[in-house]
Amino acid sequence: MVPFRFFTSFTLQEATGLRAATIPQLVALLKKVPEGCLYYHTHYFLLTHHYLTPEPTNDFAYWISEVLKEEALGEQLASLDIMAHATLEGLRETLVSTIEAYLARTPTARMKFASEGEEFFFVKSLHVIMPTRYQASTLAECVDALSQIGIHSLYFHIFEARLRIGHPTNDFALWFEQWGLKELAERVATLDPYGQTLEALRSVLISLVRQELARHEIAHAEP
Amino acid sequence: MPSLDDYAPVVGRSTIEELRDVVKPLSGRRVVMVNSTRLGGGVAEILQRMVPLLNELGLRVRWDVIEGSEPFFVVTKKFHNALHGKTEAITSEMFDVFLEVGRRNAERMDLDADIVFLHDPQPIALVEQRGRHRESRWIWRCHIDVSRPNQLVWNFLTPFILQFDAAVYSASAFAQQLAMRQLLIAPSIDPLSDKNRELSPEEVAAVLRRLDVPQDRPIITQISRFDYLKDPLGVIEAFRRVRRSVKCRLVLAGGTASDDPEGEEVLSRVREQAKGNPEIHLLLLPPDSHVEINALQRASTVVVQKSLKEGFGLTVSEALWKARPVVASAVGGIPLQVKHGYSGLLVHSVEGAAHAIKQLLHYPEYATRLGENGREHVRHNFLLTRHLREYVLMFLTVGSAQEIFHLA
Numbered sequence: 001m002v003p004f005r006f007f008t009s010f011t012l013q014e015a016t017g018l019r020a021a022t023i024p025q026l027v028a029l030l031k032k033v034p035e036g037c038l039y040y041h042t043h044y045f046l047l048t049h050h051y052l053t054p055e056p057t058n059d060f061a062y063w064i065s066e067v068l069k070e071e072a073l074g075e076q077l078a079s080l081d082i083m084a085h086a087t088l089e090g091l092r093e094t095l096v097s098t099i100e101a102y103l104a105r106t107p108t109a110r111m112k113f114a115s116e117g118e119e120f121f122f123v124k125s126l127h128v129i130m131p132t133r134y135q136a137s138t139l140a141e142c143v144d145a146l147s148q149i150g151i152h153s154l155y156f157h158i159f160e161a162r163l164r165i166g167h168p169t170n171d172f173a174l175w176f177e178q179w180g181l182k183e184l185a186e187r188v189a190t191l192d193p194y195g196q197t198l199e200a201l202r203s204v205l206i207s208l209v210r211q212e213l214a215r216h217e218i219a220h221a222e223p
Numbered sequence: 224m225p226s227l228d229d230y231a232p233v234v235g236r237s238t239i240e241e242l243r244d245v246v247k248p249l250s251g252r253r254v255v256m257v258n259s260t261r262l263g264g265g266v267a268e269i270l271q272r273m274v275p276l277l278n279e280l281g282l283r284v285r286w287d288v289i290e291g292s293e294p295f296f297v298v299t300k301k302f303h304n305a306l307h308g309k310t311e312a313i314t315s316e317m318f319d320v321f322l323e324v325g326r327r328n329a330e331r332m333d334l335d336a337d338i339v340f341l342h343d344p345q346p347i348a349l350v351e352q353r354g355r356h357r358e359s360r361w362i363w364r365c366h367i368d369v370s371r372p373n374q375l376v377w378n379f380l381t382p383f384i385l386q387f388d389a390a391v392y393s394a395s396a397f398a399q400q401l402a403m404r405q406l407l408i409a410p411s412i413d414p415l416s417d418k419n420r421e422l423s424p425e426e427v428a429a430v431l432r433r434l435d436v437p438q439d440r441p442i443i444t445q446i447s448r449f450d451y452l453k454d455p456l457g458v459i460e461a462f463r464r465v466r467r468s469v470k471c472r473l474v475l476a477g478g479t480a481s482d483d484p485e486g487e488e489v490l491s492r493v494r495e496q497a498k499g500n501p502e503i504h505l506l507l508l509p510p511d512s513h514v515e516i517n518a519l520q521r522a523s524t525v526v527v528q529k530s531l532k533e534g535f536g537l538t539v540s541e542a543l544w545k546a547r548p549v550v551a552s553a554v555g556g557i558p559l560q561v562k563h564g565y566s567g568l569l570v571h572s573v574e575g576a577a578h579a580i581k582q583l584l585h586y587p588e589y590a591t592r593l594g595e596n597g598r599e600h601v602r603h604n605f606l607l608t609r610h611l612r613e614y615v616l617m618f619l620t621v622g623s624a625q626e627i628f629h630l631a
Binding site: 049122127 | 401407408562563600617626628
């Protein structure tokens with residue numbers, strides 16, 4: 001089997017100087033900011049707050065709920081199904097249409113202003129990707145590596161590989177597919193990683209691979 | 224001085240391994256750091272820890288400090304206040320003093336390095352020398368809140384800023400729309416330094432006895448330089464409001480940095496306000512009072528940072544690292560450290576601060592939960608190892624316009 005090579009990725013944050021004080025300003029900027037901004041504001045909080053259960057929401061939802069106090073729209077944005085989007089452009093369309101539809105039926109939301117310093121500041125993510133010292137040629141090695149890799153490596157293969165790098169699904173699912181483990185690949189591909197902490201996600205992955213390993217051991221033990 | 228491996232028990236072995244791996248392409252690169260003071264203030268404190276660790280990682284880092292006259296530091300303090308948005312009378316003579324000191328420092332300083340890394344406005348004019356070092360990359364690190372800068376000073380600095388390959392700010396609110404790469408890197412605290420390492424309850428009690436602060440009732444503390452922008456007078460007012468219903472003490476502890484000529488004036492106004500009140504403890508501490516600050520933070524029931532403006536406000540991370548509940552103004556980099564209701568309480572006024580302090584005093588379990596969340600938030604986001612990694616990433620990528628970099 002072709003070994004899994006574990007990579008990791010570190011994020012640098014680049015300021016754009018673009019800021020919104022109202023929801024109409026936010027949606028106008030959402031239409032034109034680079035994809036790196038969309039990725040940053042819908043994903044970076046997963047890394048910075050990965051120890052909190054439940055995690056705070058994505059940056060758009062947090063700002064609209066906590067700063068502008070437009071909780072109904074905040075809830076809608078917090079519950080966006082990011083997994084249903086194959087590209088950041090698709091995610092952009094959903095964000096824009098959700099906010100515009102809300103503004104159309106809630107005209108008073110246009111009047112909400114963030115005070116000085118509490119505006120929404122658009123940030124873009126830059127990524128430095130590098131190989132780690134971990135690789136796996138068997139399911140057992142995969143369990144070992146999964147338990148040892150840093151949180152950034154896990155984050156890279158699950159989130160960044162799909163939406164920022166453009167892989168069709170998360171890397172683990174792709175690897176298992178290549179190893180011919182179709183059932184495991186499908187279970188990993190359909191995991192919703194957005195509703196859990198990164199450590200919880202690590203445990204789920206390890207558990208799925210262990211189950212597969214146990215199944216293989218039983219199959220080999222049978223005469 | 225601790226080595227990198229000493230941080231593994233705090234941040235995890237994999238974090239240290241990743242740092243050692245990512246830095247490899249920079250082995251032997253020469254970096255020169257320049258700021259305005261070796262002692263006092265957050266910048267000097269970070270560099271004292273950062274420089275040896277970058278060297279341990281295989282870079283060759285030197286740290287130099289600009290030499291300035293007293294009038295120069297008066298000017299740079301006025302610039303500092305003006306960049307924070309405080310009204311200051313700025314004259315053309317001040318710009319002359321600033322440029323003259325920059326020129327004199329350029330003559331004596333060795334800026335021959337792969338990366339020249341200047342901190343804050345004081346040494347910024349050195350960038351005029353970059354023509355002599357064509358292969359070097361130049362980075363300007365702005366530690367102050369320039370979200371609403373005095374335009375006269377900002378327009379004076381902008382032509383210098385634009386000569387750098389990258390500018391670095393502590394929070395996104397500070398960045399302006401400039402045609403250059405502007406990065407966001409939060410500063411950090413060192414969990415192994417005297418200011419942040421674990422202290423036993425006996426050590427804490429001994430320090431408080433020595434500082435003459437009784438531990439007979441809840442202690443509310445603000446640690447900061449005596450500076451208008453830290454609003455020590457507002458803290459006294461908030462304390463007075465709390466004290467009407469809760470018996471407690473207030474500790475205002477800090478010093479003055481060697482590049483801050485205004486400190487004495489602020490201190491005398493604070494003394495005036497606190498006069499005759501035995502429950503308010505004013506502690507003027509020398510710059511090396513790290514263990515004292517550590518003990519004061521650990522002994523506090525609530526830690527306050529009621530700044531009007533803040534570059535970042537590392538005292539917030541220091542308090543959170545000790546799992547102390549924090550009440551802090553929603554300014555500068557503080558909202559990055561305190562997620563309201565998750566890892567502390569954010570306030571916007573004296574009244575708000577008083578109300579939040581009372582809530583924490585009345586509901587100790589809630590206060591404990593905020594403090595514990597705060598400690599984890601700092602562990603993952605505001606410790607020196609994260610800061611080191613981001614500097615390394617910046618050194619690796621400075622000068623490139625790419626968004627995704629692949630290292631072999």
